[in-house]
Amino acid sequence: MVLADLGGQISSALQNLQNSTVIDETVLNDLLKTITISLMRADVNVQLVKKLRDSILQEVKLDELASGINKRRAIQRAVFDNLVQLLSPAKEPYRPKKGRSNVVMFVGLQGSGKTTTIAKYAKWFKRKHWNCGMVCADTFRAGAFDQLKQNATRIKVPFYGSYTEADPVVIAREGVEQFKKQNFDMIIVDTSGRHKQSDDLFEEMVRVRDAVQPDEIVFVMDSTIGQAARDQAQAFSDSVDVGSVIITKLDGHARGGGALSAVAATGSPIIFIGTGEHFDDIEPFDARSFIKRLLGMGDLESLADEMKSKGVFDQNPDMIKRMSQGLFSFRDMYQQFESVKSMGPLGRVMSMIPGLPQGLVQKGQEREGQERIQRFTYMMDSMNELEMDGIAEIDRPRAERIARGAGCNLMEVGLLLKSHQQMAQMVGNLGKNKLINKADGSDAKLQQQLKRNPQMVAQKLAKSMDPKMLQQMGGAQNLLKMMQSMSGGGGGDGFAEMMQNLGGGGGGTPDMNAMMRRMRGGGGGRRGRRR
Numbered sequence: 001m002v003l004a005d006l007g008g009q010i011s012s013a014l015q016n017l018q019n020s021t022v023i024d025e026t027v028l029n030d031l032l033k034t035i036t037i038s039l040m041r042a043d044v045n046v047q048l049v050k051k052l053r054d055s056i057l058q059e060v061k062l063d064e065l066a067s068g069i070n071k072r073r074a075i076q077r078a079v080f081d082n083l084v085q086l087l088s089p090a091k092e093p094y095r096p097k098k099g100r101s102n103v104v105m106f107v108g109l110q111g112s113g114k115t116t117t118i119a120k121y122a123k124w125f126k127r128k129h130w131n132c133g134m135v136c137a138d139t140f141r142a143g144a145f146d147q148l149k150q151n152a153t154r155i156k157v158p159f160y161g162s163y164t165e166a167d168p169v170v171i172a173r174e175g176v177e178q179f180k181k182q183n184f185d186m187i188i189v190d191t192s193g194r195h196k197q198s199d200d201l202f203e204e205m206v207r208v209r210d211a212v213q214p215d216e217i218v219f220v221m222d223s224t225i226g227q228a229a230r231d232q233a234q235a236f237s238d239s240v241d242v243g244s245v246i247i248t249k250l251d252g253h254a255r256g257g258g259a260l261s262a263v264a265a266t267g268s269p270i271i272f273i274g275t276g277e278h279f280d281d282i283e284p285f286d287a288r289s290f291i292k293r294l295l296g297m298g299d300l301e302s303l304a305d306e307m308k309s310k311g312v313f314d315q316n317p318d319m320i321k322r323m324s325q326g327l328f329s330f331r332d333m334y335q336q337f338e339s340v341k342s343m344g345p346l347g348r349v350m351s352m353i354p355g356l357p358q359g360l361v362q363k364g365q366e367r368e369g370q371e372r373i374q375r376f377t378y379m380m381d382s383m384n385e386l387e388m389d390g391i392a393e394i395d396r397p398r399a400e401r402i403a404r405g406a407g408c409n410l411m412e413v414g415l416l417l418k419s420h421q422q423m424a425q426m427v428g429n430l431g432k433n434k435l436i437n438k439a440d441g442s443d444a445k446l447q448q449q450l451k452r453n454p455q456m457v458a459q460k461l462a463k464s465m466d467p468k469m470l471q472q473m474g475g476a477q478n479l480l481k482m483m484q485s486m487s488g489g490g491g492g493d494g495f496a497e498m499m500q501n502l503g504g505g506g507g508g509t510p511d512m513n514a515m516m517r518r519m520r521g522g523g524g525g526r527r528g529r530r531r
Helices: 004-019 025-041 046-059 071-086 114-127 144-155 168-181 199-212 223-240 256-266 287-294 300-309 317-324 330-342 346-351 366-381 396-406 410-431 444-452 454-464 467-471 476-487 495-503 512-517
Strands: 102-107 132-137 186-191 216-222 244-248 270-274 282-284
Touching: 004 025, 004 071, 004 287, 025 046, 025 071, 046 071, 071 287, 102 114, 102 199, 114 132, 114 144, 114 186, 114 216, 114 244, 114 270, 114 282, 132 144, 132 168, 168 186, 168 199, 186 199, 199 223, 216 223, 216 256, 223 244, 223 256, 244 256, 330 366, 330 410, 366 396, 366 410, 396 410
Parallel strands: 102 186, 102 216, 132 186, 216 244, 244 270
Antiparallel strands: 270 282
């Protein structure tokens, strides 16, 4: 998660507030001191920090609070609301309309990640079934057209540009006209950047703007420059009426707060943030959701929306029935892994679940975590139909066969079995919940809740989740820590015993069927290839 250190410090301060026996001015001042220092270390503008502190003090006057008011909650609410307000300018961003040609012009300094961001932006709309086209009007930077062409080819989006035409205005006009004739929904225009603000840059932007008459001008801001972003945003906004902003390179950089506060100070709304190098590493920005995830409060609203939009619970009605009965096979596990992968980076999904530790899936290990899930699916593809549906128990010979078929080792098969056991326990807890199931065990109530109120179901799932199980998917280092802690902690959960038995280490092999009975589950592959 971006700015995780800042979020962790503020969350810790709020937790100290929760643990305080008496809430008085001293406690409030200590809290605000911690918050202001944390914000300034993240390079948030000092004037904005002072304004936020004064606003909280104005809202929370402990001596004037009515009796019966929860002081802790009042302070927490004021902190949260003011942090959201810090990132919520009054100006509304442009809302593209499908069915017409929306022309969006991108501007920014050279090196801000503008051309890559355009590809991310195009891919985001393409996933929502918009017909997108990209126009390269950057004739200043050598290789700009080649980069845009390569990016467009990789995301399979049409592009327009020229190796011979030197006038960016001509290229922009011709490209936009061509895509309009073809009734493209989204036409994205890349413009030239410079190493620094210059008169010729702004003059060229104005001429391109006049030629294409964009519906929206997006300023791409590099978050690594900190508070210097404030002058940039103001200069671009004064020249070409910037409608909205995308902040790039916000994947954990300590100075990202400067860019966030600078944009808010100029009145330009943030519409997306870039969180990595890959074309999928872009997130729509919502101030409330951002602050909730920053503070470790989760974002069940967004998680529920993702679950609904991806049809997570519409893919297999039989799975809903089994979940309502507290049953969970490897086949179900496979389908859930596929759903998680469709929802984007693993760290982003985890950050939406309240109560999970900050940084559970470390940045830079997300792709490794995705690969870990993929290897789990390979193992499940090596299972036969009986194993997939939980009819056949997975003893040592079966585990060895699964490992050979998936090209992995017994340790990894053991981790898969352990993950399934924990997920099955989580689903079992959900199945026992009286709020979402009828006494007769029918699945009608669960189906209704999944469709009408996925947020409530997501909340129940979140409460049942074991962070250790999620942590093992977050990369090799987290995986190693979990293995060491489990294997060194005795036989509490049977994991060390299972590893010893599957690995064949030490003396002999105890009753594998008895041990595997605790891990009983089914397959999750698309089709069992083994018998």
